[in-house]
Amino acid sequence: MNGDLDLEAAEFVLGTLDASERGSFAARLAGDKEAQAAVAAWESRLAGLADDIAPLTPPDHVWARIERALASRGAEPHGFRVIDGGASDATRKLRRSLARWRAATVVSSALAAVLLLFVGYRFVLPTALEETSYVAAVNRGGDQPALLVRVDLKSHRIFVRPVAAETPKGKSLELWYISDGKPPRSMGVIGSAPLSLPIPSGTHADAAAFAVSVEPPGGSPSGVATGPVIYSGQLIKE
């Protein structure tokens, strides 16, 4: 066992990593079996501490809100639909990486926090957009979107503004445009600077979504997503 990795895993479980270290480690966990095992071992070592916490009954309105949230969105989480676009090879690949990601969430629910989308949170979206604009808050289920994506049909461009996207060490983040029934299309590697891109031809903004996967430096060599999907979000008409 790598000693640094083990102590980072320990601090991840303990909660003492700062926001950016925590985000990077959560992203690393997605595809790193050694890190997953280290986290699982630490969760098990420290689990006994929880027994010392005296229970406190929450107020009734918490359950009422949970019931309302379940009723309003039905049984299926909305975010997963993003990936289930079509039956093409590339989509299957993206789905497989989602499955890998899901498998990893067994180890740590922080990963579930990364994957589950739009759970009870609303985002503050840019105001005063024209009718021909669509926006997506590309998100990892937390409080802050990782990217804001705006599709402007007038100028035929997509504007990508990174807000809090965290790139794992030695990797690149690649943005994918997923239009209904079509293979995910790479929109390129994203960094910390805002981007402006042409809208891919033959795509519809309705029912389109964006996903961000972790790829080798410079992006997926094959043109299809290979790494885990760590952020995703659906376009909303403004």
Place this chain on the structure above:
Amino acid sequence: MSRGDPLLVTEDVKDEALLFAVARQDRVAFRSLYDVAAPKLFATILRIVRNRAAAEEILQDVFLRIWQNAERFSPEAGPARAWMNTIARNRAIDVLRQRSFVPVSGGDSEPDMYERVAEDRDREADMINNASLRHCLETIEASARDCVLLAYYEGYSREELARRFDRPVNTIKTWLHRSLAVLRDCLDGAA
């Protein structure tokens, strides 16, 4: 693993059954699970975020996540309570590290409690695992041990620990790493 005490084993099995039912989208089971698990999770979250409204919001979110992820729970990886506790702690810490809260009261913590955690060895209902955890905690120097416990129970960051113990952040990091390494070697040696 918490298989030492018959009473606890029964509880584990009950929780597991409820989680399996929740995975089949059984809402009655979900309510029962909420009734048995929410008080502990709520206390855990509240101690970390130190803000009631935020803790209620996080608890709600945690149960929605439990509802959605129940099918991924695997009893081989540990007891149901530990699985739910991990979701709650991770969520509370995620939120704590991303937002700046104004804690309702900074003087809420009970320093005695940390002593109690380390010293109270007599509770018979405690799990075997827990007894060795207690023993191993005692082998760590007091301030370094309190860092670990404050971080676990109250979500203290390295910076907050540095302020509390009036030490540089790097010293705190060293303390944490040393304590965690001692804890690991002690616990793994006992297993």
